[in-house]
Amino acid sequence: MSTTAAYESLCNHARETAKLASIMGLLEWDERTKMPTAAGEYRAEQISFLAGEIHKRQTTPQIAGWLDELVGSPLAADSHSVEGTVIRQLKRQYDKKTKLPQALVEELSRTSVLGQQMWVEARKADDFAKFQPLLEKTIELKRQEAAAIGYKVTPYDALLDDYEPGATTAEVAAALGGLRDALTPLVEQIVGSSRKPDSELLKRDFPVDAQEAFGKAASAAIGFDFNAGRLDTTDHPFCAGAGPHDQRITTRYNINDFSDAFFSTLHEAGHGLYEQGLPADQFGLPTGEACSLGIHESQSRMWENQVGRSRAFWEHFLPKGQQQFAALKGVSLDQLYGAINEVRPSLIRVDADEVTYNLHVLIRFELERALIENDLQAKDLPAAWNEKYQKYLGITPPNFADGVLQDVHWSAGLFGYFPTYSLGNLYAGQFYAAATKELGDLPAAFRKGEFQPLLAWLRKNIHAHGQRFSAGELALNVTGQPLSHGPWIEQMRAKYGELYGL
Incomplete structure (x- = not known):
């Protein structure tokens, strides 16, 4: 495959994955604004499923093949150009995502939705004990995520990187x-x-x-x-x-x-x-x-x-x-x-x-x-x-x-x-x-x-x-x-x- 074809395939794949992510984003918005209370459990399953499908797309071996063709190519020579940025950042994302087991990604997404729903209930009831079990589960899952990604000093580094890339x-x-x-x-x-x-x-x-x-x-x-x-x-x-x-x-x-x-x-x-x-x-x-x-x-x-x-x-x-x-x-x-x-x-x-x-x-x-x-x-x-x-x-x-x-x-x-x-x-x-x-x-x-x-x-x-x-x-x-x-x-x-x- 030529360098140009590899780049176009990488971009098309990323754009299609973004469509799935935007659908999940809309479901998450609806869950926090318009969703009937009784729909909460199934919404957690919907979002967990979508998170798993997105993770599959973000970690498919095809991406590794395209990146192998592109990383050392002239398109990547200027790391701040449009092409250089796309290649550099998608490689960074791929390297990180492939360290995460799909089951963990799905469970994190499911627990996130259920956790937010429980938080709303607990806050209205002024009852921390009601929220504590889900918080404990979330913390444990985030520690597992940090361990899977890896870190040099503290597991917090791995989680911080999701929001401030490269920061410690x-x-x-x-x-x-x-x-x-x-x-x-x-x-x-x-x-x-x-x-x-x-x-x-x-x-x-x-x-x-x-x-x-x-x-x-x-x-x-x-x-x-x-x-x-x-x-x-x-x-x-x-x-x-x-x-x-x-x-x-x-x-x-x-x-x-x-x-x-x-x-x-x-x-x-x-x-x-x-x-x-x-x-x-x-x-x-x-x-x-x-x-x-x-x-x-x-x-x-x-x-x-x-x-x-x-x-x-x-x-x-x-x-x-x-x-x-x-x-x-x-x-x-x-x-x-x-x-x-x-x-x-x-x-x-x-x-x-x-x-x-x-x-x-x-x-x-x-x-x-x-x-x-x-x-x-x-x-x-x-x-x-x-x-x-x-x-x-x-x-x-x-x-x-x-x-x-x-x-x-x-x-x-x-x-x-x-x-x-x-x-x-x-x-x-x-x-x-x-x-x-x-x-x-x-x-x-x-x-x-x-x-x-x-x-x-x-x-x-x-x-x-x-x-x-x-x-x-x-x-x-x-x-x-x-x-x-x-x-x-x-x-x-x-x-x-x-x-x-x-």
């Missing part, structure tokens, strides 16, 4: 440790300030239908294409793709908390913007897939925080909000800006302010490492969780629902995912600083409701590249600097220094 636990721990050391004194200064914004104005009556309309309008304004996506409700907000022009974003509503749904919606819309910005003609290939979850989170966190919590954003949107909500009538820009940026240690990660948010992530990173490394048993997780919250945030959860059961991730087997949230904050800080340097006064554009310049910059510098570069390479290419907490900390000091008179 030691590197991530160092990055987050540096962030923690710079962040802790800033949090202490803010919490110790005599200035206290009135966040109660966000706890008034905000009808759900009005919240949905306002959230959709804001998402559309920043560029989310609702002809190629939709917004629905769920227990835990997420973004899921079912094809190159089908992005599903979700949120959850609280009639007495405006921030809960609005910033979750904006966050997931940021994820959706990244997916909508990837080259559609490359769907199914590495050049049409996101670089890493840290980079993905940089997009959602930037639109949620650097944009959505900015004063300029609300100079544009407050008059629209006052038309939509009676509760915002008479609220000044200063009042609203202070309320949405109140810094206060809190229990719930997704509702946390942008300053203390990273402390929530650090807690989860440390706990899930301990679970995977067998330094912490699932039965002891609630006590360890409460201890960490007291240590990092000075508060103790009053129940399981607002404590150890608040996140869906571990029920879905997503060990290694949590640190990407903080990595995303750091990348967002760097990217936003670089965009500001190139584009000039971004707040001036936001005041006029002009978000396209920033989106176009992100599309050109980040979205268009797919997986051509690693997260570290992309940051270096775009900002001229490796991953650093410096720009993000500077932005926080400037913003909150003004707000809190520091």
Whole structure:
């Protein structure tokens, strides 16, 4: 077979596999938004079956034959070209997937679906014991996965690689440790300030239908294409793709908390913007897939925080909000800006302010490492969780629902995912600083409701590249600097220094 024919066969095979994966993605979206409760067990079987079929396709010996023809060929000479990226990344994927037994892949998928369903029940019942057996099973399966893939230092390395390809636990721990050391004194200064914004104005009556309309309008304004996506409700907000022009974003509503749904919606819309910005003609290939979850989170966190919590954003949107909500009538820009940026240690990660948010992530990173490394048993997780919250945030959860059961991730087997949230904050800080340097006064554009310049910059510098570069390479290419907490900390000091008179 010629090199050209081998490359075309490899790409066609990958595209067809992506069709199966997108079908599974749609089933998973439906399971978390629309599926009847009684359908849960069979849905687990459906997804397990599809996961097995996808794994068969990803590990077929045909791929090895095509790669043998291609790896040393001229097509692979430039590792960052479209062809070079496809060959390099599909080889990496093949080498990893072939280490995993099909039975393990299927059981992980089945347990993930059942685990998420049980998590919903346990959280509603505030009953960790109900969830514990499935959590224990999930942890054991993830340890088996790590052992099958292999690792040099810790099994957590093998799981982290699913979300931050090439990153190690030691590197991530160092990055987050540096962030923690710079962040802790800033949090202490803010919490110790005599200035206290009135966040109660966000706890008034905000009808759900009005919240949905306002959230959709804001998402559309920043560029989310609702002809190629939709917004629905769920227990835990997420973004899921079912094809190159089908992005599903979700949120959850609280009639007495405006921030809960609005910033979750904006966050997931940021994820959706990244997916909508990837080259559609490359769907199914590495050049049409996101670089890493840290980079993905940089997009959602930037639109949620650097944009959505900015004063300029609300100079544009407050008059629209006052038309939509009676509760915002008479609220000044200063009042609203202070309320949405109140810094206060809190229990719930997704509702946390942008300053203390990273402390929530650090807690989860440390706990899930301990679970995977067998330094912490699932039965002891609630006590360890409460201890960490007291240590990092000075508060103790009053129940399981607002404590150890608040996140869906571990029920879905997503060990290694949590640190990407903080990595995303750091990348967002760097990217936003670089965009500001190139584009000039971004707040001036936001005041006029002009978000396209920033989106176009992100599309050109980040979205268009797919997986051509690693997260570290992309940051270096775009900002001229490796991953650093410096720009993000500077932005926080400037913003909150003004707000809190520091």
